[in-house]
Amino acid sequence: MQATLSARCIRPAAARPAARRGRLQVCAATHNITVLPGDGIGPEITKVALKALTAAGKAEGEDFVYTEAPIGGAAIDATGDPYPASTEEVCKAADAVLLACIGGYKWDSLPNAQRPEKGLLRLRSSLNAFANLRPAVVLPQLADASTLKREVVEGVDILIVRELVGGIYFGEPRGFKEENGERVGYNTMVYRESEVERIARVAFDAAMKRGKRLCSVEKSNVLEVSQLWKDVVIRVAQDYPEVELSHMYIDNAAMQLIRNPKYFDVVVTGNIFGDILSDEASMLTGSLGMLPSASISEPGKPGIYEPVHGSAPDIAGQDKANPLAMVLSAAMMCRYGLNLPKVADRLEAAVTAALDAGYRTGDIMQPGCKQPRPSAGRHPSGSPMVASGPPSRQSSPLIDASMRPPPRSGRPAPSRRPVLAAAAAFVCLLVVLMRGHQQSAELQRRPIDADVEKNPFDARHAGQQAANVRGGSTVQQQHEEQAAAAGGKQAHSVVAQRGDKQPQPDDEPTPEALRGVQPPKKPGKLAQQKAAVAAAQQEAAEEEAQQAEQQQAQEQQQQQGGDGQGGSDGSGEGGEGGSGEEEGPTGGWSDSFLKQKADAHLGNLLDLTSQMSPLRTCAADGFSLEVQEREAEDLLADAIEGRPELTEAQQRWARYVAPEPTLVSGTAHNLPCAARRSGGTCCSQPVSFRRNTTDYRVFKQVFQCHYMRYLYTLFGDQPPKYILDAGANAGFSTILFKLLWPEAKVVMLEPDPSNFAILSRNTARLENVHPINAGLWGRTANITVKANHGNWGKVFQEAEEGQSGMPAYSVADVAKKAGVPAFDFVKIDIEGAEGQVFAPGRDVSWIKQARAVSLELHDFFADYFGLKRGEISSRVDAAFSPTGYTPVSDNEHIIYLNPELQASVSQLHAPPPKLVAIRTARLKKISGC
Numbered sequence: 001m002q003a004t005l006s007a008r009c010i011r012p013a014a015a016r017p018a019a020r021r022g023r024l025q026v027c028a029a030t031h032n033i034t035v036l037p038g039d040g041i042g043p044e045i046t047k048v049a050l051k052a053l054t055a056a057g058k059a060e061g062e063d064f065v066y067t068e069a070p071i072g073g074a075a076i077d078a079t080g081d082p083y084p085a086s087t088e089e090v091c092k093a094a095d096a097v098l099l100a101c102i103g104g105y106k107w108d109s110l111p112n113a114q115r116p117e118k119g120l121l122r123l124r125s126s127l128n129a130f131a132n133l134r135p136a137v138v139l140p141q142l143a144d145a146s147t148l149k150r151e152v153v154e155g156v157d158i159l160i161v162r163e164l165v166g167g168i169y170f171g172e173p174r175g176f177k178e179e180n181g182e183r184v185g186y187n188t189m190v191y192r193e194s195e196v197e198r199i200a201r202v203a204f205d206a207a208m209k210r211g212k213r214l215c216s217v218e219k220s221n222v223l224e225v226s227q228l229w230k231d232v233v234i235r236v237a238q239d240y241p242e243v244e245l246s247h248m249y250i251d252n253a254a255m256q257l258i259r260n261p262k263y264f265d266v267v268v269t270g271n272i273f274g275d276i277l278s279d280e281a282s283m284l285t286g287s288l289g290m291l292p293s294a295s296i297s298e299p300g301k302p303g304i305y306e307p308v309h310g311s312a313p314d315i316a317g318q319d320k321a322n323p324l325a326m327v328l329s330a331a332m333m334c335r336y337g338l339n340l341p342k343v344a345d346r347l348e349a350a351v352t353a354a355l356d357a358g359y360r361t362g363d364i365m366q367p368g369c370k371q372p373r374p375s376a377g378r379h380p381s382g383s384p385m386v387a388s389g390p391p392s393r394q395s396s397p398l399i400d401a402s403m404r405p406p407p408r409s410g411r412p413a414p415s416r417r418p419v420l421a422a423a424a425a426f427v428c429l430l431v432v433l434m435r436g437h438q439q440s441a442e443l444q445r446r447p448i449d450a451d452v453e454k455n456p457f458d459a460r461h462a463g464q465q466a467a468n469v470r471g472g473s474t475v476q477q478q479h480e481e482q483a484a485a486a487g488g489k490q491a492h493s494v495v496a497q498r499g500d501k502q503p504q505p506d507d508e509p510t511p512e513a514l515r516g517v518q519p520p521k522k523p524g525k526l527a528q529q530k531a532a533v534a535a536a537q538q539e540a541a542e543e544e545a546q547q548a549e550q551q552q553a554q555e556q557q558q559q560q561g562g563d564g565q566g567g568s569d570g571s572g573e574g575g576e577g578g579s580g581e582e583e584g585p586t587g588g589w590s591d592s593f594l595k596q597k598a599d600a601h602l603g604n605l606l607d608l609t610s611q612m613s614p615l616r617t618c619a620a621d622g623f624s625l626e627v628q629e630r631e632a633e634d635l636l637a638d639a640i641e642g643r644p645e646l647t648e649a650q651q652r653w654a655r656y657v658a659p660e661p662t663l664v665s666g667t668a669h670n671l672p673c674a675a676r677r678s679g680g681t682c683c684s685q686p687v688s689f690r691r692n693t694t695d696y697r698v699f700k701q702v703f704q705c706h707y708m709r710y711l712y713t714l715f716g717d718q719p720p721k722y723i724l725d726a727g728a729n730a731g732f733s734t735i736l737f738k739l740l741w742p743e744a745k746v747v748m749l750e751p752d753p754s755n756f757a758i759l760s761r762n763t764a765r766l767e768n769v770h771p772i773n774a775g776l777w778g779r780t781a782n783i784t785v786k787a788n789h790g791n792w793g794k795v796f797q798e799a800e801e802g803q804s805g806m807p808a809y810s811v812a813d814v815a816k817k818a819g820v821p822a823f824d825f826v827k828i829d830i831e832g833a834e835g836q837v838f839a840p841g842r843d844v845s846w847i848k849q850a851r852a853v854s855l856e857l858h859d860f861f862a863d864y865f866g867l868k869r870g871e872i873s874s875r876v877d878a879a880f881s882p883t884g885y886t887p888v889s890d891n892e893h894i895i896y897l898n899p900e901l902q903a904s905v906s907q908l909h910a911p912p913p914k915l916v917a918i919r920t921a922r923l924k925k926i927s928g929c
């Protein structure tokens, strides 16, 4: 069935082993390629690729022996089996397998196991080709070929790493059955840890060689298999601290790939998601006909090299197929499978040069492309010529292009042969390539409209043609203009490593890029959006200035021996907003005698810890916020309509807190996280803020100013497992906890419905978090609001009997409710209710189970609880005194450490005395808080 052929001879497969031996005597460097042309356009594009490969190999002194075998529909027709044993045998024996594509209408009604697609799956499985590398690179020549705008796609260079032999395509059980009188079809999506780990390692390795950014795509918000995927990827990330890892759900990834493809560097994902995403990515490059792939197996087994596309039965046999994905797959084979980088270089250069010369198949046809005519003679090299015209015009664009060194950027230097010889070989290669186009396509002579008429795939070009303002210039001209504009920057290789590439200004996602917002040409929605963003940024800047002023005033006050009354430091999660204008009692955290006590212990050392923390550099460098504004109706809907059980009063709070129903959403970058500790990068996180609230300020405090940032140092190598975030407000502390300790379970308590809504939104993407819309109290009770403080704080009281309200729980009850054995880190910031939690007679046995308890004290709310000034602090002090826990101080919080933690912190910072002098005020200055 198969045949062995080379540039010179064809041998029957039966005689192959002997033939191979025989050939070895003849050829110095022989590479045995099993070629599977498959179905549909497969044979057409295979022909082109083999010609190009042979020519490129010849130019580099490499010889290829091709053993052709049937697969897919062709194999079904010949043997009844889509992957016959004889094909499997020659694939396994090969140095590499070059596959075109399989499938077609003819076999569509066969049972699954007998379909052509099954043959392809069996091939991949039999070679254990688990790592499918699918580069999606937008070549400069094709930046206008995509249906997306040039600004969106230009410079895109993504590597999709798709797991290829697992997941739902292979999972068992699968099939059909009958249930309750109807047919049911079912499949199983399954991944083992080992399968995820090996593909993750391939992806991390690839990221290390490129832009060091890896995005893992899954659906862990719904699928257990994806949760496992994510867990394993996070675990493997520990070994690649330099790689910035992000996670994205597949639905979002599909959207982001179109919205801002330049965000992506390497994407790792499972079988089905990778299949879909790579087809989508192909349209960034102009056409499915442009995307090659390499499917790598374990060492010693041949890889499979195949274009991403299918058999395109709609255009098969009509001379329309784009062969470039197949040629580029052959290049990947040479680069990765056969270690022939020079041959790969030649093939890639041939592709770019052919495009430079203006040649296009229908799928990537653009206005102004050259329409070459049939060959009229022979090039001095002896190769047939592609370009036409009078002899004087023999320097056609194709020949011109081929006479120049191919555009390489950072690639290994081309062959050092004499220039003319190299050029001649290169011309030969291009010519072969172009002849392939011509012989099989003749597309260049066909008017664009003819293609459009025949092929709906091309229809978009008609529209594009009309829309293209550059329609008058040729692709060559466009390329030249573009090269000039880019300062002579040339095309980069299709499979170029990121490190090889000229740095692109937009490699890093800018706010605009992330939002996918291009500079608006005329005022419209985008302009409005941009103005809104500018306003939000302005607002943030003003807020920052205001904070600085407040801080200055406070410091002055402190220096003047102020009594701590009459305002606050303007900080605290959901805490004292700092204007001093709020109704009710005044005063700040610093007036607590506990604060002085804590300061006397290790407070200054904790300041020092903060200075030393690897996390600090993230905060010190400053997080960046990329803002995207959106309406918050849905937030209110979540908070109100979605919660019919809320009383009218509660609904009012929700409205009150977001009087202008506007959310500012975006992504915060440069946040401290676990990866940072081991020298890795800082992390990013989507966040939303309500306008006219303290949300943004609180966010900054959590990530820039607070004790939070050295918590990691505090817990060292034994991170907390169960965390209580009481007074979770908008969820920012929980976000930080999860960034620092991804494995921890965090239980969030937040009684305010509007806070709870934004908190739910902000923490929705985090795993293992447990939000509870309730307050923390000394015992299980109903609570109602006692007083509002501006838009930042609410003081609660126990509800009267029969009065409705929000639930509130003791720490022990929360633990039970959330199924937590005991909290080992407790954060409490509950607007004075801490006086209730630590009231005499309350169960505080949970303290001893926690390794650290962080408290914000609100003595200035004592009046509301009918307590004397200072009594809240006294209650806290009384509860902790018998425990042997040491209070240490942050500028706003008191953290009680158990003796073990205290010892490790003290030891960690066995005093270099001069450093001990660093005080809170200094820390504030240093961190810009």
Ligand SMILES: NC(=O)C1=CN([C@@H]2O[C@H](COP(=O)(O)OP(=O)(O)OC[C@H]3O[C@@H](n4cnc5c(N)ncnc54)[C@H](O)[C@@H]3O)[C@@H](O)[C@H]2O)C=CC1
Binding pocket: 041, 100, 101, 102, 103, 104, 105, 117, 120, 288, 289, 290, 306, 307, 308, 309, 310, 311, 312, 313, 314, 315, 320, 321, 322, 323, 325, 363, 457
């Ligand atoms: N790796 C493989 O062999 C794959 C095989 N298939 C099989 O291919 C058959 C057709 O499936 P479709 O969903 O239509 O996907 P497809 O990838 O074959 O075609 C999708 C569209 O892209 C166009 N297209 C694809 N490759 C092209 C090229 N090189 N040049 C110009 N246009 C090109 C086609 O004309 C069609 O309009 C099915 O039997 C399917 O199972 C599908 C995907 C992958």
Ligand SMILES: CC(C)CC(=O)C(=O)O
Binding pocket: 117, 118, 120, 121, 275, 308, 309
């Ligand atoms: C045809 C299927 C077996 C697989 C597929 O669509 C692909 O791998 O691209």
